[in-house]
Amino acid sequence: MSGGPMSGGPMSGGSVSGGHEPARDIRPLTLTEALDALPKVELHCHVEGTMRPATVVELATRAGLPLPTTDVTELYTYNSLDEFLTVFWLVQSTLTTRDDWARLGYESVLDAAAHGRVYAELFFTPARHLAAGSALGDIVAGLSEGLAAAETETGSVAMLIADVDRAFGPSAGVAMVEDLVRLRRAGAPGVERVLGVGMDSTERGVDPASFADAYRLAARHGLRRTGHQGENSPPTAIATLVDVLGAERVDHGLSLVDDPELMTRFAAERIPLTVCPNSNIRIANAFPALADHPYPAMRAGGLLATLNTDDPALTDLDLGYEYASVATAFDYSFDDMVAIALDGVTASWLPDDDARALRARIHTAADTLRPRLAASPVYPEG
Ligand SMILES: [Zn+2]
Structure with missing residues (x-):
């Protein structure tokens, strides 16, 4: 990928939490601080779901869109999955121009890099915008521009996954993949950041097999494939996603634990799952x-x-908190969490050389952080 978005990226960089080498620090660290600083990969993050509330208010004001409140502390309030989706759609509706997407991509990477994220494959779900007349090429170009600017500033790399929105039906899914294939063929600006396709939105009452055409088309054109499944659907739906749609990865995949046989198979085949424990509690209850x-x-x-x-x-999450809260809840050690970070690399779609370099970087950072952790007095983890 020389010359592509990864060149000069963080794969071989020496710093722990971004592109800048900090002065050597020997201050003792709490587990929370060490996990925040540990270089991490993220494979299940919706770029629209990273928008700062203040940016939502600013973009909505400029576009003349009414908001239920302009109080940034009140904007992201919901008590159920349905209410959450209403807020998510509100956020999406503020994205109207290519520059809006660029700003979103830029701020998104800045905020994640501050908590040790060095590489991400980010979802964007354009169905609503495409239905409203936006061009996929503008969305991809804008997002890529913002991601590139933030990458230059922080060294944190983010690639993209174009998600099919189940709520818009199978033919909209095929149309999006066709659009993407056209952009790739034309070498459109920023399209080199789009590694593949995914699928999100409601799982209940939707047979994943009905999206097989979109996935077949994506596979035929060399796009990678993942999909949300098993958060609100049975293990058979997860099997369909992998066996019928050819997904290489599963987003959530929680219901696998209800089918020990399928779980054993997924473990043996090392099929990656992108799990979001805090989100499952805060959004889906x-x-x-x-x-x-x-x-x-x-x-x-x-x-x-x-x-x-x-x-x-x-x-109100960040990846450092995700790691720290999981470590605390399940009594995982620092090295258990390093193993999870390394699994993030294995589950990614990074080319082999980049994956090897990133693994080495995580090991090096862990070796630097570990003694500071061991030397620290016991802090209560809050
Ligand atoms: Zn998701």
């Missing part, structure tokens, strides 16, 4: 508390289950 989440059962079952934030701005 699927579990009363982190301690009730099946993440440890997934790890113990040998699944390649990575950690991700899903919609961090909308849920």
Whole structure:
């Protein structure tokens, strides 16, 4: 990928939390601080779900869109998945111009890099915008421009996954993939950042097999494939996503724990799962508390289950917190968490050389952080 978006990126960089080498610091670290600084990968994060509330207010004001409130502390309030989707759609509706997408991409990477994210494959879900007349080429170009600017500033790299929105139906999915293929063929600006396709939005009452045409088309044109499944659908739907749609990765995949046989197969085949424990609690209310989440059962079952934030701005999360809260809830050690970070690299779609370099970088950073952690007094983890 020399000359592409990854060149000069963070894969071989020496710093821990961004592109800038900090002065050597020997201050003792809490586990939370060490996990925040650990270089991490994220594979399940919706770029629209990273929008700062202040940016939503500013873009909405400029576009003349009414908001339920302009109080940035009140904007992201919801009590159910349906209310959450209303807020998500409100955020999406403020994105009207190519520059809006560029700003979103830029701020998104800046905010994630501040918590040790060095590489991401970010979802964007353009169905609503395409239906309203936006051009996919403008969205991709704008996003890529913003991601590139933030990459230059922080060294944190973000690639893109174009998600099919199930709510818009199978033919809209095919049309989006066709659009994407056309942009790739034309070498359109920024399209080199789009690695593949995914699928999100409601799972209930939707047969994933009905989206097979879009996935077949994506595969035929060399696009990678993932999909949201198993958050609100049974293990059979996860099997369909992989076996019928040819998905290489599964986003969420929680219901696998209900089918031990399928779980054993996924573990043996090392099919990656992008799990978002805090999001499952804050958005879907699927579990009363982190301690009730099946993440440890997934790890113990040998699944390649990575950690991700899903919609961090909308849920007041960051990837450092995701790691720290999971470590605390399940009594994982620093090295357990390093193993999860390394699994993030394995689950990614990075080319082999970049993956190898990033793994080495995580090991090096972990070796630097570990002694500072061991030397620190015991802090209560809050
Ligand atoms: Zn998601």
